Amino acid sequence: MGAKAVIAGIGQTAFGKLPGRSTISLNMEACRKAVADAGIEKDVIDGLLVKVPTSRVEMMYGQTLAEAMGLEPRFGGVFDQGGASNISMIAIAAMAIEAGQCEVVLVTLADNPKTGTRQAYEKPWGDAADFGWSSVVAGYAMIAQRYFHEFAGAEDLFREIAIACRTHGAANPNAQLRMPLDAGTYANAPWVVEPLRRDDCCLISDGAAAVVVMSERKARELGVEAPVPVLGFGQGNSSSDVTLRSDLTQTRADVSAQTAFRMAGLGPGDMDCAQIYDCFTVTVAMTLESYGFGSREALTDLARNGGFRNDGALPLNTSGGLLSETGMPGLQLVLEGVRQMRGQSTSQVKDAARCIVSNQGGIMHTHSTLILGQ
Amino acid sequence: MSQAGAAAPGETPQETYRQALDAHRLTFQHCRHCGNNWLPARAECPRCWSDDFDWHAASGNATVHSWVVFHVAFDPRYRDRVPYNVALVDLDEGPRLITNIIDMPDDTDVIGRRVALVFEEDMDRQLPRFRLTGDATGSGKS
Numbered sequence: 468m469g470a471k472a473v474i475a476g477i478g479q480t481a482f483g484k485l486p487g488r489s490t491i492s493l494n495m496e497a498c499r500k501a502v503a504d505a506g507i508e509k510d511v512i513d514g515l516l517v518k519v520p521t522s523r524v525e526m527m528y529g530q531t532l533a534e535a536m537g538l539e540p541r542f543g544g545v546f547d548q549g550g551a552s553n554i555s556m557i558a559i560a561a562m563a564i565e566a567g568q569c570e571v572v573l574v575t576l577a578d579n580p581k582t583g584t585r586q587a588y589e590k591p592w593g594d595a596a597d598f599g600w601s602s603v604v605a606g607y608a609m610i611a612q613r614y615f616h617e618f619a620g621a622e623d624l625f626r627e628i629a630i631a632c633r634t635h636g637a638a639n640p641n642a643q644l645r646m647p648l649d650a651g652t653y654a655n656a657p658w659v660v661e662p663l664r665r666d667d668c669c670l671i672s673d674g675a676a677a678v679v680v681m682s683e684r685k686a687r688e689l690g691v692e693a694p695v696p697v698l699g700f701g702q703g704n705s706s707s708d709v710t711l712r713s714d715l716t717q718t719r720a721d722v723s724a725q726t727a728f729r730m731a732g733l734g735p736g737d738m739d740c741a742q743i744y745d746c747f748t749v750t751v752a753m754t755l756e757s758y759g760f761g762s763r764e765a766l767t768d769l770a771r772n773g774g775f776r777n778d779g780a781l782p783l784n785t786s787g788g789l790l791s792e793t794g795m796p797g798l799q800l801v802l803e804g805v806r807q808m809r810g811q812s813t814s815q816v817k818d819a820a821r822c823i824v825s826n827q828g829g830i831m832h833t834h835s836t837l838i839l840g841q
Numbered sequence: 842m843s844q845a846g847a848a849a850p851g852e853t854p855q856e857t858y859r860q861a862l863d864a865h866r867l868t869f870q871h872c873r874h875c876g877n878n879w880l881p882a883r884a885e886c887p888r889c890w891s892d893d894f895d896w897h898a899a900s901g902n903a904t905v906h907s908w909v910v911f912h913v914a915f916d917p918r919y920r921d922r923v924p925y926n927v928a929l930v931d932l933d934e935g936p937r938l939i940t941n942i943i944d945m946p947d948d949t950d951v952i953g954r955r956v957a958l959v960f961e962e963d964m965d966r967q968l969p970r971f972r973l974t975g976d977a978t979g980s981g982k983s
Binding site: 589590591592593594595596597598599600601602605608609610612613615616657658659660661662707709710711715 | 855858859879880881887906907908909910911912913914915916918919922924925927929937938939940941950952953963964966968970
């Protein structure tokens with residue numbers, strides 16, 4: 468792209484239980500901090516993209532937020548792909564800036580399922596609800612069971628993913644769950660929906676995160692201190708529900724990553740760390756395979772040898788991910804990618820210069836990929 | 842829309858599907874344009890977008906594609922039934938559906954196992970459930 472986009476600032480709220488806070492208030496706190504982090508004034512913002520809160524969907528949410536912020540954005544609104552929305556909105560912001568539609572875009576996400584309603588995550592699935600078919604976790608369990616059937620090392624891989632995320636979360640003072648996980652605790656934890664155990668499942672969290680997107684040129688003009696270049700992005704959507712998806716253990720995460728790698732002129736071997744959407748452990752296993760980081764067997768060997776730790780070959784979810792930092796759907800992973808590129812992570816990867824971030828939504832219906840650099 | 846006769850067509854494909862179940866017949870949609878067979882019920886073929894389809898009766902023979910066991914009941918109607926299974930089965934004719942397996946053995950991987958249709962009255966309707974048959978285990982690649 469001619470005028471390469473950068474992430475100029477990041478902001479977040481506390482993660483966990485935040486009673487009495489509306490999603491508008493949470494979004495505003497994250498945006499206030501992101502704008503302060505970028506070192507810019509509110510009046511340069513001419514774009515506002517927001518993910519609609521999962522736990523309470525409402526019409527015209529983008530305009531409700533803009534009104535609360537006293538903004539009349541040239542470009543803005545809601546984009547809905549579930550958890551994949553965040554990276555997709557950063558991509559849309561970059562493309563809108565490139566096309567001259569706007570110059571400085573806030574991309575933000577807030578949700579409060581912990582103090583508000585969890586109905587979105589526990590809902591019955593239409594006509595099939597009469598068979599007891601309900602909840603997001605059950606959809607992922609259906610996929611995970613198939614993965615277990617296909618690959619004998621699945622339990623080892625899932626366990627090591629959970630342990631790596633929890634290890635990094637324990638080192639992050641802002642993480643909601645700072646308790647490291649050991650193999651015995653993982654194996655003895657209760658089933659939620661078998662074959663997924665408690666520690667295979669992400670947290671339920673209130674909170675918000677926001678980023679400021681602008682062109683490299685604009686960042687120089689505004690004197691932004693630590694802009695992090697967006698090197699590539701992509702998306703791919705499996706779209707069909709599990710009843711119509713021909714292969715349950717493959718998604719269009721491959722298309723998403725290939726698009727992002729092609730745009731960046733890079734490949735999996737060029738990545739110094741990975742922030743992979745870990746709503747459930749199976750999601751990470753499938754995403755890493757789709758991204759070309761190795762076969763299931765190779766990933767399991769890597770995991771057993773500490774490859775997912777921040778001093779390993781493929782540092783994974785270095786702020787704790789959805790399993791440990793916050794269950795908020797996705798933008799926190801972009802924030803951690805930015806911190807890694809700035810050298811500010813609590814589990815900093817030595818000399819990290821490139822980071823890949825994944826977001827996905829639904830029961831693996833949607834996927835988006837972001838590659839950050841220095 | 843024709844075939845499978847008996848049940849009066851409902852206002853929507855979902856209603857037609859449900860009415861056939863109430864009459865103890867498991868049906869699926871067949872595209873008259875491209876030959877695709879599918880479920881869950883909908884108004885257009887998800888492969889070629891045609892709205893010209895028939896209802897066909899399923900043989901009731903199927904293969905388990907995947908299954909899970911709920912240890913937590915998110916649906917209050919299932920609260921006193923945990924642990925209970927939900928399965929995804931591939932009908933021999935192609936379409937896949939959500940169901941339950943009756944008399945599920947413990948600690949056995951049933952992916953690829955052959956199952957047969959059994960109707961059970963539950964949840965104030967006729968539910969198409971499946972029971973493992975003695976037939977040889979499938980490849981699991983269905």
